[in-house]
Amino acid sequence: MVRTLTRRFSIQNSKSFHIRRMASGRLQQNLIPDGNDVEDVDDNLQSRGIDTRNAEDQSMEQQNVGESGTGTPQEMPQSDMELMKERFAKLLLGEDMSGGGKGVSSALALSNAVTNLAASIFGEQGKLEPMAPERKARWRKEMDWLLSVTDHIVEFVPSQQKSKDGTHMEIMVTRQRSDLLVNIPGLRKLDTLLIETLDNFGQEKEFWYVSKNDDQEKENSQRVDKWWHPTVKVPANGLSEKSRRWLQSQKDSVSQVLKAAMNINAEVLSEMEIPESYIDSLPKNGRASLGDSIYKSITVEYFDPAQFLSTMDLSTEHKVLDLKNRIEASIVIWKRKMHHKDGRSSWSSAVSMEKRELFEERAETILLLLKQHFPGLPQSALEISKIQYNRDVGHAILESYSRILESLAFTVMSRIEDVLYADSLTQTSSASPASSENSSSNEEDAARMSTSETPTLSDFMGWDIASAKSNSSDLEIYFKGDHDKKTSKPPLSSTPKKASHLEKLENFSGLRSPKARD
Incomplete structure (x- = not known):
């Protein structure tokens, strides 16, 4: 009898445990029922569990069909997240996917990432046409990822804080580094201007491009020194005056972008x-x-x-780059000699410091003229060495971002010049002798006016007694940052005052139409 009671009590305990598990979260009363009540409760709970599972299966089927599910929108952020993880993993590993610590520095990895992204996005931009929406969206998205690093490069600056009792005290707060705070928004603005310029050519109908195999290409419509450019065609009677003026305005706008990008890049490299x-x-x-x-x-x-x-042979890009390397090397040598005055230094020589400073300024002038006439020139040995061994992440981002914008601006400017060149050929072939004489006289008058208004090389070097600066655009003023400078230049002295890189760019008129590489 005792064995029978014990067995019955164990059966009741096992069934009551099953009831507690199935009815968790509900008010439990009399969880140890007797006999048939236990079996009824067990059957009801099992039937409810089956109904619940059926309802869940139906809801999942509805989500798969797409009636009320949200599966599709959740896939895109996951895709972007995976792509961002891949990008930053390469940056953290220094492009060494083996993880052995043999990668490059963080600064060089970021510089390479920006350069490679620009090459993949703008490498196919060979014509004056809007960018594809997919490429434009990818450029915006991935550049935002790379530029987000600059938000965490900060410096301490003093700030005023008011306490509870009303007293003011000076504290130090963090702020984005000054060069990044100024130049990153400026570079973003230049980026937007260039993409908007390309978008403006979406409705252009007065010129078009032909394939390389087109018979019309045999005509004299392409510049010999730019044979790799797409062949552009214009109507038989040339562009309309309205279209010609519009193209010139677009060229001037891109010229200002090129000038600003070159200035930022030169300043960063000099630092x-x-x-x-x-x-x-x-x-x-x-x-x-x-x-x-x-x-x-x-x-x-x-x-x-x-x-x-x-007098120099600048017929090929290699010769121009070789001259640039020689000039930059001599500038570094002369600067180091001026800063190393001890006689024990192997850099010392018998040349006086005044003459060495004069030679350095002349070399810098030649270097500036080379950059103006050949804006698409590859990087010199000094620039490559600086970028390779640079450890400042902020400088790396500013240099790479400004460099790719400079390259894109030069490309857009060259394509606009191709259209204007094709239009000039059409006008020349269709002009009559009388109109040619009138146009030649008009060109002489225009040349006379331009020479009287445009600063010459002597004006640029400060050899003129006084020359007025031309009005700068809002973009120039933005990057110049100083609105109260004198417009007249001082007379030439034995040691002329050095002008900033941007001032030389503004005064030198050769930038308005950069000369293509021969």
């Missing part, structure tokens, strides 16, 4: 430290770097930069 490996590779004096012929041309008593460039 980067010169690597010791580059210094060790230099000769001991400027004459050895430049060569006897170039050194004598720069160190003459009366120096004319334009005449100097006219």
Whole structure:
């Protein structure tokens, strides 16, 4: 009898545990019922569980069909998240996917990421046409990811804080670094202007592009020195006056973007430290770097930069780049000699400091003219060395971003010049002798007016007694940052005051129509 009671009690306990598990979360009363009540409750709960599972299956089927589900919108953020993880994983690993610590620095990894992104987005932009929406969206999205790093590059600045008792005290707060705070919004604005310029050509119908195999290409419609550019065609009677003026305005706008991007890039590169490996590779004096012929041309008593460039062989890109490397190396040598005054230094020489400073300024003038005439020139050995050994992440982002915008602006400007060149060929072929004489006289008058208004090279160097600066656009004023500078230049002195890179760009008129590479 005792064994029977024990067995019955164990059965009741097992059934009551099953009831508690199935009815969790509800008010439980009399959870140990007797006999048939237990079986009824168990059957009811099992039937409710089956109904609940059926309802869940039906709701899942409805979501799969798409009636009330939200599965599709959740897939896109997941895709972007995976892509962003991949990008930042490469940055953290320094492009060394093995994880062995042999990767590049964070600054160089970010610089390469910006450069590679621009190459994949703008590498196919060979015509004056709007960007594809997919490429434009990808450019915006991934550049926002890369530029988000600059939000965390901060510096301490003083700030005023008012306490509860009304007293003011000075505290230090964090703020985005000054160069990033100024230049990142400016570069974003230049980026937007360039993309808007490309979008403006979506409705253009007065010129078009033909394929390389088209018979019309045999006509004289393409510049020989730009044979790799797409062949552009214009109507037989040329562009309309309205379209011609509009193209010129677009070219002027892109010219201002190019000028601002070049200024930012030059300023950032000048702030980067010169690597010791580059210094060790230099000769001991400027004459050895430049060569006897170039050194004598720069160190003459009366120096004319334009005449100097006219005597140099700049027929190929390689020769221009070689001259640029020589000039930059000599500038570094002369600057180091001026800052190392101890006689024990191997950099010392018998040349006076005043002459060395004069030679350095002449070399910088030549370097600036080379950059103006050949804006699409590859990076020099000094620039590559600075970018490679740079450890400042902020400088790396500013340099790479401004460099790709400079390249894109130069590309757009070259394509606009191709259209204007094709239009000029059409006008020349269809013009009559009488109209040719009138146009030649008009061109002479225009040239006379332009020479009287446009600053010459002497004005640019400060050799004129007084020359007025031309009015700058809002974009120039934005990057210039100083609205109270004098418009007249001081007379030439033995040691002229150095002008900033942007001031030289503004005064030098050659930037308005950069010369293409021969």
